[in-house]
Amino acid sequence: MVTELSHFVGGTHVAGTSQRYSDVFDPNTGGVQARVPLASKAEVVTAIDNAEAAQAEWAAWNPQRARVLLKFLDLVNREMDSLAETLSREHGKTLADARGDIQRGLEVIEFAAGAPHLLKGEYTTGAGTGIDVYSMRQPLGVVAGITPFNFPAMIPLWKAGPALAAGNSFILKPSERDPSVPLRIAELFIEAGLPAGVFNVVNGDKEAVDSLLEDPRIQAVGFVGSTPIAQYIYENAAANGKRAQCFGGAKNHMVIMPDADLDDVADALVGAGYGSAGERCMAISVAVPVGQETADALVEKLKERIKTLNIGPSLDAKSDYGPLVTAEARQRVIDYIGDGVAEGADLLVDGRDFVLEGHEEGFFLGPTLFDNVTTDMRIYREEIFGPVLIITRAENYEDALRLPSEHEYGNGVAIFTRDGDTARDFTARVNTGMVGVNVPIPVPIAYHTFGGWKRSGFGDLNQHGPDSFRFYTKTKTVTSRWPKGAKEGASFVIPTMK
Numbered sequence: 001m002v003t004e005l006s007h008f009v010g011g012t013h014v015a016g017t018s019q020r021y022s023d024v025f026d027p028n029t030g031g032v033q034a035r036v037p038l039a040s041k042a043e044v045v046t047a048i049d050n051a052e053a054a055q056a057e058w059a060a061w062n063p064q065r066a067r068v069l070l071k072f073l074d075l076v077n078r079e080m081d082s083l084a085e086t087l088s089r090e091h092g093k094t095l096a097d098a099r100g101d102i103q104r105g106l107e108v109i110e111f112a113a114g115a116p117h118l119l120k121g122e123y124t125t126g127a128g129t130g131i132d133v134y135s136m137r138q139p140l141g142v143v144a145g146i147t148p149f150n151f152p153a154m155i156p157l158w159k160a161g162p163a164l165a166a167g168n169s170f171i172l173k174p175s176e177r178d179p180s181v182p183l184r185i186a187e188l189f190i191e192a193g194l195p196a197g198v199f200n201v202v203n204g205d206k207e208a209v210d211s212l213l214e215d216p217r218i219q220a221v222g223f224v225g226s227t228p229i230a231q232y233i234y235e236n237a238a239a240n241g242k243r244a245q246c247f248g249g250a251k252n253h254m255v256i257m258p259d260a261d262l263d264d265v266a267d268a269l270v271g272a273g274y275g276s277a278g279e280r281c282m283a284i285s286v287a288v289p290v291g292q293e294t295a296d297a298l299v300e301k302l303k304e305r306i307k308t309l310n311i312g313p314s315l316d317a318k319s320d321y322g323p324l325v326t327a328e329a330r331q332r333v334i335d336y337i338g339d340g341v342a343e344g345a346d347l348l349v350d351g352r353d354f355v356l357e358g359h360e361e362g363f364f365l366g367p368t369l370f371d372n373v374t375t376d377m378r379i380y381r382e383e384i385f386g387p388v389l390i391i392t393r394a395e396n397y398e399d400a401l402r403l404p405s406e407h408e409y410g411n412g413v414a415i416f417t418r419d420g421d422t423a424r425d426f427t428a429r430v431n432t433g434m435v436g437v438n439v440p441i442p443v444p445i446a447y448h449t450f451g452g453w454k455r456s457g458f459g460d461l462n463q464h465g466p467d468s469f470r471f472y473t474k475t476k477t478v479t480s481r482w483p484k485g486a487k488e489g490a491s492f493v494i495p496t497m498k
């Protein structure tokens with residue numbers, strides 16, 4: 001049976017009225033399990049009306065706002081297993097990985113519960129004779145988050161946590177591929193005591209996104225997704241006078257120095273390259289061994305480990321990774337593998353023919369490994385977003401450093417070495433936003449910020465951490481003089497501090 005999903009506006013589920021829908025698949029079977037309505041402009045406007053009406057009261061709820069977030073944490077933790085199962089069924093990532101997706105989002109809610117501290121302003125007493133200057137952080141009003149399919153719990157919470165804690169109301173436009181967890185999150189916020197209208201979910205596609213971009217009441221847009229859409233949203237949000245932070249695609253390299261422990265490296269590469277079927281913005285997709293000996297030894301270890309990978313249904317605890325999100329996503333990856341072969345890369349392991357017995361219609365792909373990939377090849381230049389790991393060999397350290405630094409994407413990078421001096425030099429000089437040293441996926445934690453450089457991120461403030469509060473608030477600066485001054489008569493000279 002195909003479930004019909006809804007929007008969530010004004011504290012309740014609202015059926016779609018546009019008559020436009022998108023299918024939500026079960027990637028394990030290839031079947032359609034639900035259809036999600038795609039909002040019209042009028043439906044988006046109604047959601048913004050609700051958010052606008054609810055915002056002022058919510059902004060006045062200090063310090064109860066943090067208490068709502070703490071209650072929400074309890075509710076999500078209580079429901080962790082069933083949320084993870086819903087997520088896994090729509091996305092295709094394993095149950096353990098789905099729990100991690102939710103947990104990483106909750107960590108930002110925990111951080112955001114400290115909002116009163118993060119909203120504190122600055123104060124200068126006696127900036128001039130009898131003059132005090134102070135600043136306060138105020139909410140922007142109604143703000144929006146537009147999020148990708150690959151972290152349907154974590155990324156909406158990265159956006160919503162700080163935005164709500166700062167006193168904004170929020171419209172979430174989640175991915176149309178896996179909208180059920182965001183809808184359940186909206187219900188749990190209400191159960192936690194969030195006033196109706198403060199957190200709304202509008203499902204949709206370009207029409208909904210454009211409606212958010214065009215409405216003057218939306219003050220800020222936080223986006224995560226592919227680079228062309230990130231750039232589109234950044235440009236159009238700015239053209240409409242809105243703040244925007246837009247995070248895009250990636251091509252994360254791992255540099256392997258000759259002194260690295262190659263067993264550790266191979267384990268790290270297999271997990272970071274093939275975990276979640278490679279559908280992570282922080283997946284490692286390019287391995288850069290330094291020197292031919294390192295490369296040859298690494299290739300042997302990778303081939304051995306790949307043989308042992310267990311690709312299976314996402315709900316099976318034995319699976320290392322599950323299916324891709326849609327048949328289209330799977331085909332896109334298959335096309336890239338074909339390109340790699342045509343351009344002359346060495347295909348060492350080919351995942352295209354993988355079939356999972358009993359799940360022949362599921363969107364599964366085996367792991368693929370390419371060696372001797374050069375920088376002019378499409379499989380090096382573009383984000384594949386699938387279980388494909390490529391090896392680009394470097395002659396020496398400087399060559400290896402140049403590769404991620406010169407790539408158009410600059411999300412994350414990792415280096416494996418036993419030498420502290422090399423690691424220090426690498427972290428200082430590499431041109432990417434997030435760097436791992438002897439860790440496969442350098443994902444910062446909630447109280448630091450997350451954001452890529454170059455074409456992986458548009459805008460000047462990162463996600464979560466203190467930056468997220470700067471993004472979702474505006475600073476008001478007050479200069480005050482008590483009790484005398486005005487009594488002495490007007491001054492016609494620009495005020496200077498005496």
Ligand code: NAD
Binds near residue numbers: 205
């Ligand atoms: P996507 O760009 O297709 O979709 C992201 C969002 O934009 C969705 O809500 C979608 O409905 C909307 N959208 C799609 N096409 C649109 C259009 N033409 N106009 C307006 N809105 C549109 O991305 P995806 O496939 O859902 O997610 C995968 C991508 O996200 C990968 O490129 C991945 O690297 C990236 N990603 C980046 C980060 C990061 O922090 N940099 C994190 C996770 C994912």
